[in-house]
Amino acid sequence: MRLTLLYTGLFLGAGIVLLGLTYLLVQNNLTQHPGSMEVSSSVPGQAEDRVFTQAPAGVAAPDSAKPITKGQLQGVLVKAKRDYKNDTLNALLTQGGIALGLVGAAGLGFGWLLADRALRPVHQITETAGRVARSHDLTERIGYEGPRDDVKELADAFDTMLGRLARAFDGQRRFVANASHELRTPLAINRTLVDVAVRRPDATDDVKRLGESLLVVNTRHERLIDGLLTLAGTENTVAGTDPLDLADVAGHVLQQAAAEARGRGVTADRRLGPAPTSGDPVLVERLVQNLVENAIRHNRDGGGLWVSTRGRDGWAEVQVANTGPAVPGYEIETIFEPFRRLGNDRVRSDRGSGLGLSIVRAIAGAHGGTVTAEPRPGGGLVVTARLPSRVPAPLSAPPGGRPVHGGRPARGDEAVTHSRE
Numbered sequence: 001m002r003l004t005l006l007y008t009g010l011f012l013g014a015g016i017v018l019l020g021l022t023y024l025l026v027q028n029n030l031t032q033h034p035g036s037m038e039v040s041s042s043v044p045g046q047a048e049d050r051v052f053t054q055a056p057a058g059v060a061a062p063d064s065a066k067p068i069t070k071g072q073l074q075g076v077l078v079k080a081k082r083d084y085k086n087d088t089l090n091a092l093l094t095q096g097g098i099a100l101g102l103v104g105a106a107g108l109g110f111g112w113l114l115a116d117r118a119l120r121p122v123h124q125i126t127e128t129a130g131r132v133a134r135s136h137d138l139t140e141r142i143g144y145e146g147p148r149d150d151v152k153e154l155a156d157a158f159d160t161m162l163g164r165l166a167r168a169f170d171g172q173r174r175f176v177a178n179a180s181h182e183l184r185t186p187l188a189i190n191r192t193l194v195d196v197a198v199r200r201p202d203a204t205d206d207v208k209r210l211g212e213s214l215l216v217v218n219t220r221h222e223r224l225i226d227g228l229l230t231l232a233g234t235e236n237t238v239a240g241t242d243p244l245d246l247a248d249v250a251g252h253v254l255q256q257a258a259a260e261a262r263g264r265g266v267t268a269d270r271r272l273g274p275a276p277t278s279g280d281p282v283l284v285e286r287l288v289q290n291l292v293e294n295a296i297r298h299n300r301d302g303g304g305l306w307v308s309t310r311g312r313d314g315w316a317e318v319q320v321a322n323t324g325p326a327v328p329g330y331e332i333e334t335i336f337e338p339f340r341r342l343g344n345d346r347v348r349s350d351r352g353s354g355l356g357l358s359i360v361r362a363i364a365g366a367h368g369g370t371v372t373a374e375p376r377p378g379g380g381l382v383v384t385a386r387l388p389s390r391v392p393a394p395l396s397a398p399p400g401g402r403p404v405h406g407g408r409p410a411r412g413d414e415a416v417t418h419s420r421e
Contacts, residue, residue, distance in 0.1 A: 003119065007111035008104060015100045019093075026092055030085045121151040125158055138166035176229055183225045191218050224355070241367075243390055244284060246275035246309040246318045253288045254307060257296060265301050266322075271308040277316035277387040279367045284387070287363045288318055290356040291383055295322035299380070315369075316389045321382040327375045335373065336361045360385060 068076075121144055128142045141162060144155035197203060198211035250272055261268055277284075295305050303323035310317055327335075338358045357371075360383075364371045369387040376382045 003115040004108065004111040007115065008108045011107045011111070012100070012104045015104065019096045019100060022096065023089065023092055027085075027089055030088065121146065121155060125155055129158070132162065138162055138169060179225075180229050183229075184222070187218055187222050187225065191215065191222075194218065241278045242281055243276065243278050244281055246277060246284070246288070246316050246387070247272040249281075249285050249288050250292075250307055250309050250318055253285065253292050256289070257292050260293070261296050261305065264296060264299060264303075266296055266299050266303050266305050268305045268307065271306070273308070273310040275309040275311045275316035275318065276390045277367075278390045279387060283363045283366070287360050287385060288320075290360050291318070291320040291385065294356045295320050295381070295383075298322070299324045303380075311389050314389050315386040317384060317386050319382065319384045321376055322380045323376070323378070324380040326379045327381050329375055332373050332375070336371070357383070 124144065125142055128140060132138060132140055141159045142155045143159070144152060146152050194211045194214045198208050198215075203211070250270070254268055254270060258268070292305070292307065299305065299322045305323075306319075306321040308319045336357045338355055357373075361371045364385050364387065367387050369385060371383065371385045373381055373383045
C-alpha cells in the first residue's frame with residue numbers, strides 16, 4: 001500500500017505540475033494574442049460616432065431596439081474577449097482536474113497491481129522465512145524462478161543461507177549425539193570401577209576415602225557434561241510439545257528436591273496455582289528443576305524457598321525465590337551466561353558448574369518464553385520463567401463426581417496448593 005501510494009502521489013504531483021504549466025501557457029497565449037479589438041470605419045469620412053443598428057455576429061447588442069455607437073461596440077468586444085478568456089481557463093482547470101482525477105484513480109489501480117507484482121517475490125521470501133521460523137524445518141527452500149535481478153539474487157542468497165544453516169545444525173546434532181555417548185560412557189565406567197573398588201572387603205580406609213572423593217568428582221563431571229549436552233541439544237528448538245501444567249511439574253520437582261532441602265535446613269513454601277502450557281515435558285521439568293536446585297544450593301542454612309505457579313496475561317509463570325547473600329543488580333544478567341557465578345563461587349565445586357540458569361534461559365527461549373531475575377530484598381534472588389499459556393480444556397463432570405481438569409479435582413480458577421515443607 002505504501003509503495004502504491006508513493007507511485008500515485010508522484011503521478012498526481014507530476015500531473016498537477018503539468019496542468020499548472022498548461023494553464024500558464026494558455027493564459028500567456030490568450031494575453032499576447034487577443035485578436036483585433038478595434039472597430040474602424042470602412043467608409044472614408046464617416047463620423048466618429050457613426051451609428052450601428054446591428055451588432056457583429058456572435059456579439060449581443062446592448063439593446064436591439066436602439067442603435068449603438070462604435071465605442072459601445074468596442075466595450076462589448078472587450079468584455080466578450082475577457083469572458084472568453086476566463087471561460088477558457090476555467091474550462092481548462094475544471095476539465096483538466098476531472099481528467100487528472102480519473103487518470104489518478106486509474107493510476108492507483110495500476111500502481112497497486114504493479115506494486116503487488118513487484119513485491120510478490122519478496123512476500124514469497126517473507127512467507128518462507130516465517131514458515132521456517134515456526135516449524136524449524138531448514139530443508140524448505142524458496143526456489144524462486146524469475147529474471148536474474150536483485151530479487152532473484154536475494155532469494156538465491158536466502159536459499160544458500162538455509163542450506164548452510166541446515167548443514168550446521170545437522171553437524172551439531174551429530175556432535176551432540178556422539179559426545180553424549182563418548183563422554184557419558186567412560187564416566188559411567190569410572191563410577192562403576194571406583195564403586196567396586198570401594199566396596200571390596202580388603203579395601204583400606206585410605207582407598208575408601210580416595211574412592212569417595214573420586215565419586216564426588218565423577219558426579220560433578222557427569223553433571224557438567226549433562227548440562228553442556230542439554231545446553232547444546234536445545235538448539236533453540238523444541239522437537240515436540242505436549243500439554244502440561246507447571247503446577248504439576250513444580251510439585252514433582254519439589255518432591256524430588258525435598259531431601260536436599262532438608263539436608264540444608266531449607267523450608268519450602270509452595271503456592272501452586274493452575275498454569276497450563278505446552279512444551280517438551282523433559283525440558284520443562286529440567287527448567288523447573290534447575291531453578292529449584294539453584295535456589296537450594298545458593299541458599300543459607302536454615303533459609304527459605306518460595307515456589308509459585310500461576311497463569312497470567314497469556315503466560316504460564318513459575319517463580320522461585322530464596323534467601324541468601326545479597327545479589328548486586330548489575331550482576332543479574334551475568335548469572336545467565338555459561339560458567340558465570342557470583343563472587344568466588346567458581347572454586348566451589350559443590351554448587352554446580354555454572355550452567356543451571358543458562359540452561360533455564362535456553363529451554364525457555366526454545367519454547368518461546370522468557371526468564372527474568374531480580375534481587376530479593378534482604379538477600380537472595382527471585383527468578384521468574386514465563387512460557388506461552390495454553391487454553392485449558394473444558395471442565396468435564398464425571399458421573400456422580402466433581403468436575404475435573406487435567407486429571408485433578410477442580411476448585412475454581414483460584415485453586416492453589418499452599419503448603420510448607
